[in-house]
Amino acid sequence: MLFEFLILEGAQAGLSWSTILAKRDNYRRAFDHFDPVVVAHYDARKVEELLANPGIVRNRLKITSAIANARAFLAIREEFGSFDTYVWRFVNGRPIRNTWRSGELPAHTIESDAMSKDLKIRGFKFVGTTICYAFMQAVGMVNDHEKGCFRYGRKL
Numbered sequence: 001m002l003f004e005f006l007i008l009e010g011a012q013a014g015l016s017w018s019t020i021l022a023k024r025d026n027y028r029r030a031f032d033h034f035d036p037v038v039v040a041h042y043d044a045r046k047v048e049e050l051l052a053n054p055g056i057v058r059n060r061l062k063i064t065s066a067i068a069n070a071r072a073f074l075a076i077r078e079e080f081g082s083f084d085t086y087v088w089r090f091v092n093g094r095p096i097r098n099t100w101r102s103g104e105l106p107a108h109t110i111e112s113d114a115m116s117k118d119l120k121i122r123g124f125k126f127v128g129t130t131i132c133y134a135f136m137q138a139v140g141m142v143n144d145h146e147k148g149c150f151r152y153g154r155k156l
Helices: 002-012 017-030 044-051 060-080 083-091 110-121 129-138
Strands: none
Touching: 002 017, 002 060, 002 083, 002 129, 044 060, 060 083, 083 110, 083 129, 110 129
């Protein structure tokens, strides 16, 4: 699931989330249900197949980055035992519960800056700090519901 979220966040760069959500099932089929072992072995023929698939965003850089990211994902999994163990280090193993008021929500944080920098060093693409922050929110590492939101007080 973490690999899927990371790839979808990268695919969303420069587009609306609704575009990617509408294509999510197509992405799952096109990218072999986001199995990083399978994606890491994609070749030029598979890239061309994906570029011809109208059900996904047909951007060569985003497609080839998903393949590179699968390989880097597997390397992290090998080094840390799981990608989960690796990413949770950026929030000291606990979800961050922010207390933003309306209009205060940042596009990135110190934690997403650190994650982005480290992922890039490890060979990941399309993992800028804003993408990393969106990823952290999506997977529950950060709770950014505003204080007045009914979801704010709920446990992550």
